Amino acid sequence: MSYIDKRRQLLKSALALVGGGIALPALGAVKLPLTPSCGQAEELTLAQTEGPYFSPNTPLKQDFSADDPHGRPFLLQGLVLDTHCRPQAKALVELWHADSQGHYDNEGYRLRGHIFTDAQGRFQFKTVMPGIYPGRTRHFHLKVQRQGGRVLTTQLYFPQESLNARDGIYDPSLLMQLGTHQDMQLGQYQFIVA
Numbered sequence: 001m002s003y004i005d006k007r008r009q010l011l012k013s014a015l016a017l018v019g020g021g022i023a024l025p026a027l028g029a030v031k032l033p034l035t036p037s038c039g040q041a042e043e044l045t046l047a048q049t050e051g052p053y054f055s056p057n058t059p060l061k062q063d064f065s066a067d068d069p070h071g072r073p074f075l076l077q078g079l080v081l082d083t084h085c086r087p088q089a090k091a092l093v094e095l096w097h098a099d100s101q102g103h104y105d106n107e108g109y110r111l112r113g114h115i116f117t118d119a120q121g122r123f124q125f126k127t128v129m130p131g132i133y134p135g136r137t138r139h140f141h142l143k144v145q146r147q148g149g150r151v152l153t154t155q156l157y158f159p160q161e162s163l164n165a166r167d168g169i170y171d172p173s174l175l176m177q178l179g180t181h182q183d184m185q186l187g188q189y190q191f192i193v194a
């Protein structure tokens, strides 16, 4: 089984559970598996370029939906694990992305923020579907750092985007597992960090 197939299998149970209904934005109610099913040492999540639009000192913020009221709601959920598959509590997860029109806020902090994982290594952001801008496929930017660990800078991608194949930065190992939750598109990803 390929690495990607294996990871998809790991997240399948999480997607199955999400349909039970969760209260937003209460992180404690996120239906992700409390214990990941990976048992062996896993490959590190691929690092990717930060790009030109990173801003430091972002606010602690889990809900970006007011930053782009006309955007299509999107729920980004995930897990942060170490290479021994141990969930990482209080890991930093920073998210920034283009708005639904493909523009970054380079003056303020619209669609930018960071949170920390819960005791089970889980996180979730309520945001909107990023728009596409020239030269790139649809993507999120993230930084992930477990306590005492290195900062992982990377990006996440959407399956079945026709522009993926033409994007020189895109990597299939960074595809989210998509589903739906209520009126929201849902994307899930499991980060493995050093």
Ligand SMILES: [Fe+2]
Pocket (backbone or CB within 6 Å): 051, 053, 098, 136, 139, 141
């Ligand atoms: Fe970007």
